[in-house]
Amino acid sequence: MTAGEEMHALVERLYPLCRSITGDGVRRTLEIVSEYLPLETFEVPTGTEVFDWTVPQEWNIRDAYIADASGRRVVDFRESNLHVVGYSTPVDARMTLEQLRPHLHTLPEQPSLVPYRTSYYSPSWGFCLAQEALDRLPDGEYDVRIDSTVDDGQLTYAEHVVPGQVTDEVIVSCHTCHPSLANDNLAGIAVAAFLARELKNPWYTYRFLFMPGTIGAITWLSRNAERIDKVKHGLVLACAGDSGQLTYKKSRRGDAEIDRVLQYVLRGRTHEVVEFSPYGYDERQFCSPGFNLGVGSLSRTPYARYPEYHTSGDNPAFVLPEAMEDTLAVCRDAFAVLDRNRRYLNLSPYGEPQLGKRGLYDSLGGRSDAKQAQLAMLWVLNLADGEHSLLDVAERSGLPFDSVAGAAHALHRAELIKE
Template identity: 50%
Template sequence: MYALAERLYPICRSITGEGVRETLRILQEYAPISIHEVPTGTQVFDWEVPKEWNISQAWIKNSAGEKVVDFMDHSLHVLSYSIPIHKILPLSQLRDHLYSLPDQPDLIPYRTSYYQSNWGFCLSHRQLEALEDGDYEVCISSSLEAGSLTYAEYLLPGRSKDEFIFSTHVCHPSLANDNLSGVVMLIHLLRKLQHQDLRYSYRFLFVPGTIGSICWLAQNADKLATIKGGLIASLLGDGGKFHYKLSRHEDSIIDKVAQFVLTEMEVDHEVIPFSPYGYDERQYGSPGINLAVGSLTRSTFGSFPQYHTSADNLDFIQPRHLAQSYQLYSAVVDLLELNRTYVNLSPMGEPQLGRRGLYDAIGGASDQKAMQMAILWVLNMSDGTHDAIDVAHKSNLPSSLIVKVCALLLDKGLLRESD
């Protein structure tokens, strides 16, 4: 995952343009995701797909003709969606188009102006302060033309049409944790699940933030009914503790599974309430869409000093953090797959476990105690209203044991799966 992040890092992505397109094409080397183009001007709910933005170069030269800021050095140096410009202007006028972080003077900020026509450069505050009075030549060779918005999608079909979505934003330029971490983790999760026999269907969405998820939603309104929930994957490479942000439903199956996995795997974590701020859970969780999409991240949106600066670089993310995030997402899928609700087929009194080899022979011994307790709990709670997580929660036994016992009792003819 880290190697892929290294490869994607230099690319200048935005909400449209070749940067996203190139990124998604690289992802296709890993898994057969399909790339979709939505033409400029397409109406998507309350929004319209904007013009496509591309950029070849951008620099500022001082009066001596030296490049003092160059987009070739760092994709963050240009205000995203800058209109093309080439002119000479004094520093006093140039300043209106320069963005820096006085409190973090060594870092380049990340700034965008998607829906308001503007141009600008982002630079470290030290760079800004070093600029001497005088005239500067600025050049942004960008284009804003009719084109399309690009996103990618892949549906892993399961035995059921019921599906869960994993969505991540692919519109950020050279920022590692936000959100190459989410992109590379998801493509590897897709690769892993691709060859499994799955109960549920899983849809992977690699979309530009906000406008991308809105495009997908607007064009797939007929698919929403079978989406049982989902997760926003982002901020998965840093060393912070995990955060599960509840879906707008707060008590959906994805909320239940994600929280249970975090607790049972005993990783340091915090559960935070839904809020209509952050990543694309804002769109999936808008009142008219109302999908149960939570967000499983390490650090949270906007909470770390490297956030939206050049310090969110490849040093900031670590292979072991990505690996742990991947394990956690895998565990969520595993539990979604295995968690079921059963009906006890011998519900009048306990079934006689002994003659089925489910009870140790000498009554009173305490061997295999946990297994026996799990058998009793599963039998008792299997009335069609409790799933394996409920049984694990109430019995305080590991979900893996409950799932194993369910399989055993199903095999012995003592359970059937609930409708």
């Protein structure tokens, strides 16, 4: 099985679970992910103050349906958890279709798809169904039942940390709160898990965050406020598996190192770079003005830009193994650059040092072709002024980052530069 196929299998296992911002669906999701990647799980009690917000009550649901007079379920939670509005309060009633209508959500312009709706902070209940299904319902009375609970409980999230040589951190975050939606965000969860597994002895400490959108990120930020200044870079993964091209959304800063690294790595691929906007996923929280972290977001087709977005069309068939593998590869490349992208100081900055006597230079001069490795050394020496990073050197010289990093390594070993 390719990595892409493995990730797709994970998406398929996670797909049926009824996730929300709290509840057992999230816990079960994290259990399954932990078969791939050790996770530390955190439970934060209902009522905990997290900045301007309060951790809400926990929602769980066992069953829900609308049944006609004959007892046949015309809308059935067991078929798809999208049929129930997230955080629906319990209902057990008989009502006419007319009475029921205000609680029914459809997509008239996409009549065969079931929409995804939630009502986290305003107690309410409802069903989502295809417009076509609604159109087929005869007038009459229906049994309406939602067997849910909204009670004091916990908000659940998890972390996986890959310790680095330094305690400065890179965070990789993906939201875990969407129920049966595959691209948004089971693909992101799968890519994050597989990425985390690959990282071996990195420079930075990498912290992978699996948590519900908005309230989860706010909860994490609130509980980790004193450590936030360790977070130097970050990436939010979402919609990571559809067939579209990669889209990088810059951090609020717009010129953060992560922004430059992702743009560098994406050069040569068909891709799109978009400016930050305070709408999307948890980059909204990481990039709120009080934090303003260097956190960007990597997607394939961004949220709300594909017709299947937030509908039953976003199912495992919408997610491709190759696409997830491609997203994974870009993350891998990006972190390989980020991890080596440091600033050096030339210890022999007055004129060029004599590379030849250190075995670093071709002894036979006068040749009209300069070898790339030697050019890379000259570039690193010239820009090793404490201000230019190796990525700056790569961009300014036009040389591959790997050559530049290799030159820096050789020069460092020869004690011609220091960090």
